[in-house]
Amino acid sequence: MExxxxxxSRAMQAGMLGIAVAGLLTANFTWMPAAVLxxxxxxxxxxxxxxxxxxLPIELNFWIVLALFLHVxxxxxxxxxxxxxxxxxxxxxxxxxxxxxGFVVVLxxxxxxxxxxxxxxxxxxxxxxxxxxxxxxxxLMEFSNDQLTGSRLQYDLDDTMVxxxxxxxxxxxxxxxxxxxxxxxxxxHFVASLKVEKxxxxxxxxxxxxxxSKGGK
Amino acid sequence: xxEKNRAASSLFSGRRRDQxxxxxxxxxxxxxxxxxxVYAVLKVDVLWIVFGIAAISVYVLPIVTIRDPFRALPWxxxxxxxxxxxxxxxxxxxxLSDRFAWWDDLTxxxxxxxxxxxxxxxxxxxxxxxxxxxxxxxxxFFVVMFTLGASGFWEVGExxxxxxxxxxxxxSNYDAMTILxxxxxxxxxxxxxxxxxxxVMPKKRLSNFGFIHLYEVPKWRKG
Numbered sequence: 001m002e003x004x005x006x007x008x009s010r011a012m013q014a015g016m017l018g019i020a021v022a023g024l025l026t027a028n029f030t031w032m033p034a035a036v037l038x039x040x041x042x043x044x045x046x047x048x049x050x051x052x053x054x055x056l057p058i059e060l061n062f063w064i065v066l067a068l069f070l071h072v073x074x075x076x077x078x079x080x081x082x083x084x085x086x087x088x089x090x091x092x093x094x095x096x097x098x099x100x101x102g103f104v105v106v107l108x109x110x111x112x113x114x115x116x117x118x119x120x121x122x123x124x125x126x127x128x129x130x131x132x133x134x135x136x137x138x139x140l141m142e143f144s145n146d147q148l149t150g151s152r153l154q155y156d157l158d159d160t161m162v163x164x165x166x167x168x169x170x171x172x173x174x175x176x177x178x179x180x181x182x183x184x185x186x187x188x189h190f191v192a193s194l195k196v197e198k199x200x201x202x203x204x205x206x207x208x209x210x211x212x213s214k215g216g217k
Numbered sequence: 218x219x220e221k222n223r224a225a226s227s228l229f230s231g232r233r234r235d236q237x238x239x240x241x242x243x244x245x246x247x248x249x250x251x252x253x254x255v256y257a258v259l260k261v262d263v264l265w266i267v268f269g270i271a272a273i274s275v276y277v278l279p280i281v282t283i284r285d286p287f288r289a290l291p292w293x294x295x296x297x298x299x300x301x302x303x304x305x306x307x308x309x310x311x312x313l314s315d316r317f318a319w320w321d322d323l324t325x326x327x328x329x330x331x332x333x334x335x336x337x338x339x340x341x342x343x344x345x346x347x348x349x350x351x352x353x354x355x356x357x358f359f360v361v362m363f364t365l366g367a368s369g370f371w372e373v374g375e376x377x378x379x380x381x382x383x384x385x386x387x388x389s390n391y392d393a394m395t396i397l398x399x400x401x402x403x404x405x406x407x408x409x410x411x412x413x414x415x416x417v418m419p420k421k422r423l424s425n426f427g428f429i430h431l432y433e434v435p436k437w438r439k440g
Contacts (some may be wrong), residue, residue: 109355118349122343126359129366136369136397143394157390161376165371 005062012069014043020075031075038068060100067093077095087159088166091135099131103178104194106130110190110205112200124179131171135164242292245275250299264374265305272298272331275338279345291426292335300387301328325396328371329364331348331402336363337411348412357408368397 016039023032042065048054071080071090079086106126110118118126139160142153154160182190256270276295279288289295292377304310304324314320339357351359372393375386387393415423 030237041325092316113352113355115350115352116355119348122347126362130362131366132369133365136365137401140394140397143390143398154390157376157387157393160390160393161373164373168373170368210364214278 002058005058008059009062009065012065016072018181019072035072038072052199052202055195055196067097088162092166092170095135096174097129098134099127099171102127102130106194107187109189110188112201120182121178124175127175128171130169135167135175188191240287240289243289243295246292246295246299249303253302253306269302278342297330297334301331326397326403329400330407332367333360333364333404333407336360357412360384361404361408364400366413368400
């Protein structure tokens with residue numbers, strides 16, 4: 001299973017690279033920046049893993065690449081315009097992704113910051129609110145882009161509102177699933193499986209090194 | 218009758234004049250909130266009923282649990298809580314909305330401020346009644362996220378209300394996005410304000426309310 005997910009991730013990354021190259025060859029530049037940027041973002045978890053030894057769950061890794069890939073291929077192949085509901089699909093994907101990353105961050109905060117304690121029901125509530133807030137910020141970015149550059153990222157009220165419903169949907173699913181998941185495992189256990197401890201050491205080590213080299217000068 | 222008077226005088230005795238005045242202001246604002254909510258209930262205005270009940274709950278909870286009407290929320294917060302509901306139900310506000318283009322922006326800002334206030338009170342009251350603990354940066358972050366998220370759900374709620382029950386909240390995408398934009402501005406602004414609020418409030422006044430500074434307490438048990 002793990003191997004397959006990894007393979008699928010690589011294939012999608014190759015696809016994004018392909019789209020970037022194809023865009024260059026056919027002088028179809030509209031989606032090239034998005035493809036290149038998405039490719040870089042999809043590499044971030046691997047870099048984080050190598051340099052900080054922070055291990056994200058493999059499913060989450062796959063989800064990140066899938067969301068980026070669907071976004072890029074949808075733009076490049078015109079699915080956003082031609083396939084009904086594509087926009088909403090990618091919205092639900094990215095919203096659940098934001099929720100999952102928020103979940104990881106908030107759990108780590110809960111464990112490592114002494115003055116913060118977040119019980120499970122509150123965690124679910126916070127994730128839902130956080131995801132919706134992110135959805136709102138996203139729509140505002142689209143809106144301001146439309147206003148400033150005259151692009152048409154937002155079609156109409158119906159479209160925007162259904163987008164936000166899917167954002168809410170993604171957030172609620174991950175919020176509840178996350179809270180449910182923690183019934184079976186403790187936050188300590190989950191955070192330990194991410195190897196945040198090692199990451200922390202590594203970061204503090206780097207900071208110390210920097211402080212020392214600065215002090216040396 | 219005389220018994221009642223004595224009870225009342227013991228409740229009011231030992232209160233300073235300014236304390237009394239502040240509490241009275243807060244009670245009046247809460248009455249406005251209460252009757253506006255009743256009005257919304259009579260009109261079966263579902264969204265605003267939810268808002269009113271949520272606002273009343275955060276107002277009443279400390280008073281009921283501490284059993285002291287003088288622990289009412291600061292009046293400025295209570296006014297912020299009740300303002301958007303009052304603006305929503307009053308006919309005068311509707312007339313002004315028709316006349317002035319900026320009026321809707323004003324009500325949007327009032328709404329964002331009240332959402333942020335509810336968020337802030339949540340950070341306080343969750344620590345009073347549950348095992349949730351936050352520190353200052355997280356609390357401020359929560360206030361901003363809560364404002365944005367709640368206004369997002371609110372817009373979706375208005376949209377559903379329009380489609381299902383034929384209400385007439387949202388006219389265009391532009392209108393909806395302006396409301397959300399103001400909620401972003403209002404949320405961030407109120408996040409900063411509430412960050413400063415506790416630091417600049419005089420010690421004496423802060424101790425009147427007693428419960429508002431919970432995440433400022435350095436020693437508490439986790440869990």
